[in-house]
Amino acid sequence: MSVLVYTENWDGKFKKLSFELISYANEMAKQLGTEVIALSIGNVEDVELKSLGAYGAAKVVSVNDDKLASLENQPYAGVIAEVAAKEAAKVVLLANNNAGKAIAPRLSVKMKAGVIAGATEVPSSYDPFTVKKKVFTGKALANVVVKSDVKIVTLAQNSFGLVEDAKDAAVEAFDASVEDVKTAVKETNKVTGKVLLNDAEVVIAGGRGLKGPENFGPVEELAELLGGATACSRPVSDEDWRPHSEHVGQTGKIIAPNLYFAFGISGAIQHLGGVSSSKVIVAVNTDKDAPIFEAADYGIIGDAQKILPELIDAIKAAKAE
Amino acid sequence: MKILICLSNVPDTTTKIKLAGDNSAVEKAGVQWIINPWDELALTRALELKEASGGAITSVTVVTVGGADVEPTMRKGLAIGADDAIRIDAEPKDAYYVAAQIAEVAKDFDIVMTGIESSDYNSSAVGGMLSEFLNVPSVSSVSKMEIEGGDINVTREIDGGSEIVNVATPFVAIVQKGITKEPRIPAMRGIMMARKKPLNVVAAAEVEALTEFVSYELPAAKAACKMVDAENVSELVSLLKNEAKVL
Ligand SMILES: Cc1cc2nc3c(=O)[nH]c(=O)nc-3n(C[C@H](O)[C@H](O)[C@H](O)COP(=O)(O)OP(=O)(O)OC[C@H]3O[C@@H](n4cnc5c(N)ncnc54)[C@H](O)[C@@H]3O)c2cc1C
Ligand SMILES: Nc1ncnc2c1ncn2[C@@H]1O[C@H](COP(=O)(O)O)[C@@H](O)[C@H]1O
Numbered sequence: 001m002s003v004l005v006y007t008e009n010w011d012g013k014f015k016k017l018s019f020e021l022i023s024y025a026n027e028m029a030k031q032l033g034t035e036v037i038a039l040s041i042g043n044v045e046d047v048e049l050k051s052l053g054a055y056g057a058a059k060v061v062s063v064n065d066d067k068l069a070s071l072e073n074q075p076y077a078g079v080i081a082e083v084a085a086k087e088a089a090k091v092v093l094l095a096n097n098n099a100g101k102a103i104a105p106r107l108s109v110k111m112k113a114g115v116i117a118g119a120t121e122v123p124s125s126y127d128p129f130t131v132k133k134k135v136f137t138g139k140a141l142a143n144v145v146v147k148s149d150v151k152i153v154t155l156a157q158n159s160f161g162l163v164e165d166a167k168d169a170a171v172e173a174f175d176a177s178v179e180d181v182k183t184a185v186k187e188t189n190k191v192t193g194k195v196l197l198n199d200a201e202v203v204i205a206g207g208r209g210l211k212g213p214e215n216f217g218p219v220e221e222l223a224e225l226l227g228g229a230t231a232c233s234r235p236v237s238d239e240d241w242r243p244h245s246e247h248v249g250q251t252g253k254i255i256a257p258n259l260y261f262a263f264g265i266s267g268a269i270q271h272l273g274g275v276s277s278s279k280v281i282v283a284v285n286t287d288k289d290a291p292i293f294e295a296a297d298y299g300i301i302g303d304a305q306k307i308l309p310e311l312i313d314a315i316k317a318a319k320a321e
Numbered sequence: 322m323k324i325l326i327c328l329s330n331v332p333d334t335t336t337k338i339k340l341a342g343d344n345s346a347v348e349k350a351g352v353q354w355i356i357n358p359w360d361e362l363a364l365t366r367a368l369e370l371k372e373a374s375g376g377a378i379t380s381v382t383v384v385t386v387g388g389a390d391v392e393p394t395m396r397k398g399l400a401i402g403a404d405d406a407i408r409i410d411a412e413p414k415d416a417y418y419v420a421a422q423i424a425e426v427a428k429d430f431d432i433v434m435t436g437i438e439s440s441d442y443n444s445s446a447v448g449g450m451l452s453e454f455l456n457v458p459s460v461s462s463v464s465k466m467e468i469e470g471g472d473i474n475v476t477r478e479i480d481g482g483s484e485i486v487n488v489a490t491p492f493v494a495i496v497q498k499g500i501t502k503e504p505r506i507p508a509m510r511g512i513m514m515a516r517k518k519p520l521n522v523v524a525a526a527e528v529e530a531l532t533e534f535v536s537y538e539l540p541a542a543k544a545a546c547k548m549v550d551a552e553n554v555s556e557l558v559s560l561l562k563n564e565a566k567v568l
Contacts, residue, residue, distance in 0.1 A: 071479070073449065074458055077453070096445075098480060101461060102449060103449075105416070105420075105449025108417060108446065108453075109417070114415070114531030114532040130535070133443075135443055136440070136443075137334075140347065140540070141538045141540060142537050143534070143535050143537070143538075144533065146532050182488075183458050183488045186486065187484065188482065188484045189482045190479070191481050192481070226568075244498065244499060245478075247498065250440065252498060258567050259565075270335075280567045282557070294543070297546060298546065298561070299546045299548050299549070300550075306551075307554060311554050317558075318568070
């Protein structure tokens with residue numbers, strides 16, 4: 001028996017997300033009296049693979065095959081299913097990100113294993129296997145029971161945190177049988193060197209209250225100062241003030257940073273659906289009755305264009321202390 | 322070429338969720354039902370592609386797994402422009418159950434489109450499961466789809482960017498924002514025509530669900546927002562630093 005975790009890598013490196021998954025798996029494995037096995041697919045160096053041990057992985061299975069160079073979910077699901085069978089996995093864990101959302105459902109059908117997408121806690125019970133997840137875009141929570149023998153869970157980002165538990169993880173190269181790739185990647189466009197919205201611990205968002213694209217300079221400046229990412233409400237991206245990749249909310253990206261700033265955002269329910277899992281929300285709005293203040297932890301009633309530079313100065317001053 | 326669009330019937334995005342039956346269910350009464358936002362975008366894109374295809378795309382069909390109560394939402398799909406509709410007569414139990422049902426009818430189509438996530442159970446699963454049942458490729462997080470001649474290129478979102486993927490039929494496209502700009506709104510003529518379009522009801526297959534939603538909770542009420550005076554921005558910084566400990 002084991003808890004198997006698929007740890008995705010980004011150009012050969014793991015991210016906080018991967019370590020959070022291992023931490024979550026480790027808690028589950030302890031409660032089940034078993035151990036965590038990580039599965040890495042792609043070209044990752046041994047020292048990096050071993051780093052998963054810091055959060056409790058007892059073993060890291062490493063699969064490297066040229067056919068897996070592009071993320072095609074069919075062969076990936078095949079490899080994960082094969083390793084899950086080999087390691088007698090009771091639970092298979094993935095992240096609830098682009099890759100996890102693409103792979104977990106295929107794996108579910110392949111293994112005839114029920115999947116819970118976007119779990120927010122460790123199971124409240126193992127028999128029956130019951131996990132809590134958000135439903136109705138965060139407006140309610142559901143307790144979901146998985147009835148199949150093997151269980152697949154994808155973990156909602158930033159919902160568990162990092163828990164160290166140093167183990168000397170054994171690395172094992174495994175030659176999986178990889179299915180043929182049926183699609184062809186023609187072109188890849190990637191920005192590098194920027195903090196990705198989904199990974200950012202701090203997110204600075206602007207809404208229609210900022211009046212126009214020319215007023216987003218201080219939003220970017222604040223993001224840079226805090227090592228965070230910029231975001232926006234839907235109308236802001238619809239009107240091309242900001243790129244579509246920055247749109248957060250029910251129909252955009254769903255994020256869960258430590259700290260979320262909403263400047264000139266009314267806080268419509270569809271917007272909150274994408275940001276309400278943030279640990280701390282700060283709102284700046286001229287309207288004291290704006291619904292964003294019901295979701296926020298800290299608020300300022302005022303003009304965002306006046307507050308933004310003052311806030312930048314105050315943070316610089318605090319940093320200099 | 323035939324396209325199938327999976328339509329999920331979900332509460333309007335502004336619905337306040339209330340629980341019923343000792344928290345074992347979500348109250349359905351008084352809820353306004355809509356086509357899941359991504360499914361509406363998928364349908365719109367399929368119609369655009371059909372119109373531009375010079376007859377190569379022969380039909381756009383919508384399918385929903387649900388009881389008779391989902392028919393008004395399906396009629397809306399027909400009013401937007403779908404040619405016909407299939408209702409698989411069963412209460413959706415879980416994503417696996419729904420995908421297995423749709424797989425029965427999806428075999429006859431060249432392109433199947435689903436949304437990335439239904440705004441009710443947020444499983445993000447039906448599209449991927451369906452492709453595995455059909456043993457065809459799927460492309461997820463699709464934000465663009467172009468068909469020129471027989472050449473199909475879809476753009477999928479990846480971390481920090483996007484990729485253009487060339488794919489042959491049959492395949493499943495799991496779509497998200499960007500696939501088209503705005504969903505089409507049914508025009509009066511469309512609504513009139515929708516009444517005459519075929520909405521076929523088929524019986525459900527014997528399938529066992531793998532998961533069960535046993536109970537629901539509402540999120541804990543949030544503590545009141547702490548207001549900081551606009552003249553005292555440094556106070557906010559010290560609260561974030563010392564009280565919330567996030568700076
Ligand atoms: C199906 C559906 C899905 C949707 N999905 C999303 C989604 O994913 N994400 C999303 O964001 N929206 C989404 N929306 C749209 C949503 O309903 C709102 O229309 C949108 O979030 C409003 O954006 P906003 O707050 O920037 O603009 P507005 O609603 O125009 O609010 C602007 C705010 O700025 C304040 N303001 C004005 N001037 C200033 C100033 N000088 N300083 C400070 N504050 C100021 C105003 O008081 C106001 O509260 C969706 C809608 C639908 C129907
Ligand atoms: N009952 C249903 N009938 C038809 N399609 C559905 C149904 N439920 C979900 N889908 C499709 O699957 C997508 C993802 O839903 P889900 O996996 O439930 O998050 C939706 O956007 C729809 O395209």
